[in-house]
Amino acid sequence: xxxxxxxxxxxxxxxxxxxxxxxxxxxxxxxxxxxxxxxxxxxxxxxxxxxxxxxxxxxxxxxxxxxxxxxxxxxxxxxxxxxxxxxxxxxxxxxxxxxxxxxxxxxxxxxxxxxxxxxxxxxxxxxxxxxxxxxxxxxxxxxxxxxxxxxxxxxxxxxxxxxxxxxxxxxxxxxxxxxxxxxxxxxxxxxxxxxxxxxxxxxxxxxxxxxxxxxxxxxxxxxxxxxxxxxxxxxxxxxxxxxxxxxxxxxxxxxxxxxxxxxxxxxxxxxxxxxxxxxxxxxxxxxxxxxxxxxxxxxxxxxxxxxxxxxxxxxxxxxxxxxxxxxxxxxxxxxxxxxxxxxxxxxxxxxxxxxxxxxxx
Amino acid sequence: xxxxxxxxxxxxxxxxxxxxxxxxxxxxxxxxxxxxxxxxxxxxxxxxxxxxxxxxxxxxxxxxxxxxxxxxxxxxxxxxxxxxxxxxxxxxxxxxxxxxxxxxxxxxxxxxxxxxxxxxxxxxxxxxxxxxxxxxxxxxxxxxxxxxxxxxxxxxxxxxxxxxxxxxxxxxxxxxxxxxxxxxxxxxxxxxxxxxxxxxxxxxxxxxxxxxxxxxxxxxxxxxxxxxxxxxxxxxxxxxxxxxxxxxxxxxxxxxxxxxxxxxxxxxxxxxxxxxxxxxxxxxxxxxxxxxxxxxxxxxxxxxxxxxxx
Numbered sequence: 001x002x003x004x005x006x007x008x009x010x011x012x013x014x015x016x017x018x019x020x021x022x023x024x025x026x027x028x029x030x031x032x033x034x035x036x037x038x039x040x041x042x043x044x045x046x047x048x049x050x051x052x053x054x055x056x057x058x059x060x061x062x063x064x065x066x067x068x069x070x071x072x073x074x075x076x077x078x079x080x081x082x083x084x085x086x087x088x089x090x091x092x093x094x095x096x097x098x099x100x101x102x103x104x105x106x107x108x109x110x111x112x113x114x115x116x117x118x119x120x121x122x123x124x125x126x127x128x129x130x131x132x133x134x135x136x137x138x139x140x141x142x143x144x145x146x147x148x149x150x151x152x153x154x155x156x157x158x159x160x161x162x163x164x165x166x167x168x169x170x171x172x173x174x175x176x177x178x179x180x181x182x183x184x185x186x187x188x189x190x191x192x193x194x195x196x197x198x199x200x201x202x203x204x205x206x207x208x209x210x211x212x213x214x215x216x217x218x219x220x221x222x223x224x225x226x227x228x229x230x231x232x233x234x235x236x237x238x239x240x241x242x243x244x245x246x247x248x249x250x251x252x253x254x255x256x257x258x259x260x261x262x263x264x265x266x267x268x269x270x271x272x273x274x275x276x277x278x279x280x281x282x283x284x285x286x287x288x289x290x291x292x293x294x295x296x297x298x299x300x301x302x303x304x305x306x307x308x309x310x311x312x313x314x315x316x317x318x319x320x321x322x323x324x325x326x327x328x329x330x331x332x333x334x335x336x337x338x339x340x341x342x343x344x345x346x347x348x349x350x351x352x353x354x355x356x357x358x359x360x361x
Numbered sequence: 362x363x364x365x366x367x368x369x370x371x372x373x374x375x376x377x378x379x380x381x382x383x384x385x386x387x388x389x390x391x392x393x394x395x396x397x398x399x400x401x402x403x404x405x406x407x408x409x410x411x412x413x414x415x416x417x418x419x420x421x422x423x424x425x426x427x428x429x430x431x432x433x434x435x436x437x438x439x440x441x442x443x444x445x446x447x448x449x450x451x452x453x454x455x456x457x458x459x460x461x462x463x464x465x466x467x468x469x470x471x472x473x474x475x476x477x478x479x480x481x482x483x484x485x486x487x488x489x490x491x492x493x494x495x496x497x498x499x500x501x502x503x504x505x506x507x508x509x510x511x512x513x514x515x516x517x518x519x520x521x522x523x524x525x526x527x528x529x530x531x532x533x534x535x536x537x538x539x540x541x542x543x544x545x546x547x548x549x550x551x552x553x554x555x556x557x558x559x560x561x562x563x564x565x566x567x568x569x570x571x572x573x574x575x576x577x578x579x580x581x582x583x584x585x586x587x588x589x590x591x592x593x594x595x596x597x598x599x600x601x602x603x604x605x606x607x608x609x610x611x612x613x614x615x616x617x618x619x620x621x622x623x624x625x626x627x628x629x630x631x632x633x634x635x636x637x638x639x640x641x642x643x644x645x646x647x648x649x650x651x652x653x654x655x656x657x658x659x660x661x662x663x664x665x666x667x668x669x670x671x
Contacts, residue, residue, distance in 0.1 A: 336463025
């Protein structure tokens with residue numbers, strides 16, 4: 001009979017090793033799922049994880065996409081990880097992402113067709129503020145009325161989606177679009193465009209922002225008192241209170257930061273890769289970022305790597321859809337599976353598994 | 362009362378139908394939370410129930426088997442949650458989220474060949490002449506069996522939790538798992554069973570969405586019903602009868618906004634369709650603030666993992 005013995009402190013080795021183990025296990029289980037769908041599992045896994053980077057036929061197109069997809073995932077996940085560390089669960093990043101895009105786009109479109117260089121910075125600011133404000137709703141409700149932030153932030157995603165639809169069909173609709181839903185194309189209007197900065201890399205301002213966020217979060221957590229307070233509040237809430245950490249301040253701060261970053265991600269997406277506010281603008285980055293945050297072990301460097309890996313599954317998934325006819329939903333299930341395995345193998349870092357005689361406990 | 366051409370009797374009858382999915386899911390989650398487990402994967406389990414129920418009903422031609430299939434499908438998913446949180450000691454919040462993300466993906470994968478098909482119709486319970494009574498007949502005697510089953514289940518869960526030994530054990534485990542363990546109750550086993558019950562109920566609710574309420578299959582068909590069900594458990598202060606009230610309240614809002622949409626109200630459709638979510642948030646705020654706040658009634662060990670170490 002196996003017995004679990006709690007470790008006095010989490011094992012450092014397993015904390016590093018579990019994400020890798022989880023990815024391997026997910027590949028095996030995912031391969032089984034692909035086999036059940038009637039696809040060659042080895043080929044499917046190779047198409048998802050290898051071909052986008054190294055296949056000479058696709059790599060030229062796929063490699064730049066890696067940063068395009070990883071940018072928003074990393075940006076959102078960095079924000080979420082701060083809250084998750086402090087035990088503050090903002091799971092409505094998808095809504096904050098949408099609201100950031102809407103607010104940023106609205107500010108930009110208000111000045112159409114001006115060519116001022118100030119428009120893009122103003123839009124970035126508005127995007128961050130939009131996401132921040134949307135995240136402030138659950139934050140204030142939590143601090144003022146003790147309302148559960150998980151439910152409120154999640155329910156607000158549905159509200160944001162409804163607002164998005166109404167904006168794409170109404171206020172922000174392109175007046176020259178022949179009545180079709182969707183705003184003007186922001187990526188084709190020079191003042192608001194968020195173009196590829198270095199040709200062939202996929203690097204746009206959102207990716208730059210993501211890298212800055214990684215570095216800033218790393219410094220915050222390692223070197224700043226605030227980072228210490230965040231970690232303390234998550235690991236020992238009682239001790240944190242005795243040490244003078246104000247829970248209210250922390251909730252407002254973590255929610256606000258994650259909302260602002262999600263809003264930024266939405267703004268960079270709408271001015272770049274997506275190009276316009278449309279009904280289907282919300283692409284699930286806000287939810288996938290939750291997986292990225294956990295896969296990266298809530299650590300900035302880990303999130304950077306996890307974001308790149310998750311971006312790879314998106315691109316590889318599209319490629320597998322195109323090459324092997326693998327349904328896109330299979331990739332979504334695959335990503336969900338990854339989180340399962342990650343949570344399962346986390347056991348190894350917190351517990352020792354010992355053999356024990358039956359009946360002794 | 363005139364609601365712009367909306368017949369009140371029809372409105373009440375259809376709100377009873379609209380509230381069934383959230384009522385069932387919330388009732389299941391109530392039992393899970395009473396046992397001290399927070400399963401945030403209700404949305405994922407509901408949508409698995411919706412697709413499994415739909416596929417079973419279409420393939421067998423029997424809505425009854427469809428509901429069974431829906432309950433079993435969601436139960437299978439909840440088993441993953443039970444294994445991860447109860448055996449492998451995983452974080453309940455994160456595992457619940459994983460369950461929802463995975464359920465949404467898997468359901469859309471299973472449902473690929475089933476878009477645009479009509480499921481076999483679920484028959485209405487024949488009450489004979491009773492159904493012809495004006496107003497009352499339309500409200501009380503014109504429903505399918507699941508509507509009556511959901512109300513019976515509320516009564517059943519209430520009675521079991523309040524009067525039976527089983528209910529006492531479940532509550533003990535949820536209030537203090539250490540004390541329950543010391544008394545010799547199998548905390549982990551009881552919690553796993555509660556989670557499976559919650560899964561089956563969410564699956565029934567989900568199957569009701571795809572077989573009766575809509576009735577067809579589209580991706581993301583439950584549209585947040587699972588999250589509203591979670592909110593209703595808080596609204597109900599973990600009391601079964603209040604689940605009924607909460608579910609009817611939200612069923613009423615849903616039906617009313619749909620009717621207003623159909624009646625061509627001045628308010629744009631998008632603002633009407635966000636109203637159930639906004640009102641859920643509003644109700645959550647009211648219930649969780651003030652002196653008589655609902656959280657005082659929450660099971661004490663809610664969300665805490667139990668590990669029987671010496």
